[in-house]
Amino acid sequence: xxxxxxxRGLIKxxxxxxxxxxxxxxxxxxxxxxxxxxMGLAVVVVLALSNxxxxxxxxxxxxxxxIPIFVVIIATFVTIVGLVIEAYVPSLHKSLGIFxxxxxxxxxxxxxxxxxxxxxxPIDSLLDxxxMGLGFTIALMIISAIREILGTGAIAFGxxxxxxxxxxxxxxxxxxxxxxxxxxxxxxxxNAISNRKEEA
Amino acid sequence: MKDIIRLGSILLGFGIVSALLLGxxxxxxxxxxxxxxxLADQQNQQMVAPEAEQFIAVDExxxxxxxxxxxxxxxxxxxxxxxxVLGYVVKSNTNGFGGPMEVMVGxxxxxxxxxxxxxxxxxxxxxxxxxxxxxxxxxxxxxxxxSGIGVxxxxxxxxxxxxxxxxxxxxxxxxxxxNAVKVVIEEVGQ
Numbered sequence: 001x002x003x004x005x006x007x008r009g010l011i012k013x014x015x016x017x018x019x020x021x022x023x024x025x026x027x028x029x030x031x032x033x034x035x036x037x038x039m040g041l042a043v044v045v046v047l048a049l050s051n052x053x054x055x056x057x058x059x060x061x062x063x064x065x066x067i068p069i070f071v072v073i074i075a076t077f078v079t080i081v082g083l084v085i086e087a088y089v090p091s092l093h094k095s096l097g098i099f100x101x102x103x104x105x106x107x108x109x110x111x112x113x114x115x116x117x118x119x120x121x122p123i124d125s126l127l128d129x130x131x132m133g134l135g136f137t138i139a140l141m142i143i144s145a146i147r148e149i150l151g152t153g154a155i156a157f158g159x160x161x162x163x164x165x166x167x168x169x170x171x172x173x174x175x176x177x178x179x180x181x182x183x184x185x186x187x188x189x190x191n192a193i194s195n196r197k198e199e200a
Numbered sequence: 201m202k203d204i205i206r207l208g209s210i211l212l213g214f215g216i217v218s219a220l221l222l223g224x225x226x227x228x229x230x231x232x233x234x235x236x237x238x239l240a241d242q243q244n245q246q247m248v249a250p251e252a253e254q255f256i257a258v259d260e261x262x263x264x265x266x267x268x269x270x271x272x273x274x275x276x277x278x279x280x281x282x283x284x285v286l287g288y289v290v291k292s293n294t295n296g297f298g299g300p301m302e303v304m305v306g307x308x309x310x311x312x313x314x315x316x317x318x319x320x321x322x323x324x325x326x327x328x329x330x331x332x333x334x335x336x337x338x339x340x341x342x343x344x345x346x347s348g349i350g351v352x353x354x355x356x357x358x359x360x361x362x363x364x365x366x367x368x369x370x371x372x373x374x375x376x377x378x379n380a381v382k383v384v385i386e387e388v389g390q
Contacts, residue, residue: 062210068211076222083229090240098329174366
């Protein structure tokens with residue numbers, strides 16, 4: 001049972017491709033594969049731990065004011081994570097620091113707090129956070145890889161070009177319109193596959 | 201009414217605990233963060249004035265005089281080699297696309313750039329933060345800030361910088377921060 005909580009977020013209940021929550025970072029930062037992975041991993045950590053915190057504070061959170069309390073918990077926690085990383089792991093802050101403030105406004109975190117962590121135990125919530133975070137990472141990787149390849153004809157990581165394809169570079173794929181186009185295409189493919197599965 | 205007070209105090213409780221935790225974390229991390237930023241500044245100074253061997257802070261009075269003219273100038277150091285002044289490294293602050301943005305600017309005594317690097321900033325990952333890549337900042341050395349650098353989206357001209365695709369605002373902001381350093385040359389240049 002426990003395992004299914006973890007795996008559910010990967011494909012079946014994928015936060016980006018099925019639930020369509022947290023779309024703002026999906027559209028904004030998926031310009032390169034490196035950014036996609038960076039943002040994805042930052043979300044895994046924050047989501048898992050904020051789910052844990054929300055679940056732990058369930059007993060003294062009144063139902064009626066749970067949303068503002070979630071917001072306070074998440075914002076506080078994200079800010080602390082940001083400060084600690086900048087202080088003690090400056091190299092990680094250099095590559096990930098820019099994503100951390102963006103996570104505060106990611107409604108995926110709030111959505112999981114509301115839909116799962118508030119009504120489940122701490123361990124299940126932690127697992128849900130990790131699973132959903134990884135699902136988010138997978139979706140970001142797919143979209144950002146497509147955009148980077150179409151936009152620059154290459155995949156670069158940490159400043160080195162991994163491979164270069166002999167295709168024309170379509171700058172608009174890196175710009176915001178490309179984000180909407182690729183997201184729509186990925187969703188269409190995902191839906192076509194799940195529809196076919198249902199019919200079979 | 202009672203309920204409102206009860207809920208309000210619970211929320212207040214959460215707020216107080218959060219504030220305490222944040223304050224505590226800030227206190228604890230302040231020192232290491234200041235150090236790591238200072239270290240990053242030093243590395244950037246060396247990058248923008250590659251020939252310099254020593255960086256010496258300029259007189260407080262000169263800095264204040266320049267800041268009165270342009271509050272965006274945060275810090276000025278003299279870049280020296282064997283006791284000879286090669287130029288200046290100026291930390292210039294401006295507003296980018298994502299809020300305040302620091303640019304480290306290296307110039308010689310006559311206002312020709314020796315290099316620039318981005319310091320602390322919050323530009324969009326993948327677009328604006330491309331300003332921190334060599335393709336962008338390597339355009340700056342040799343350009344002249346006394347006559348003012350321009351930004352061009354197409355083919356850049358003589359004293360112009362090619363804007364980053366999809367990040368025109370960031371490109372302009374960087375160039376503005378660089379051009380702002382002109383006041384330093386007017387004050388201390390030869």
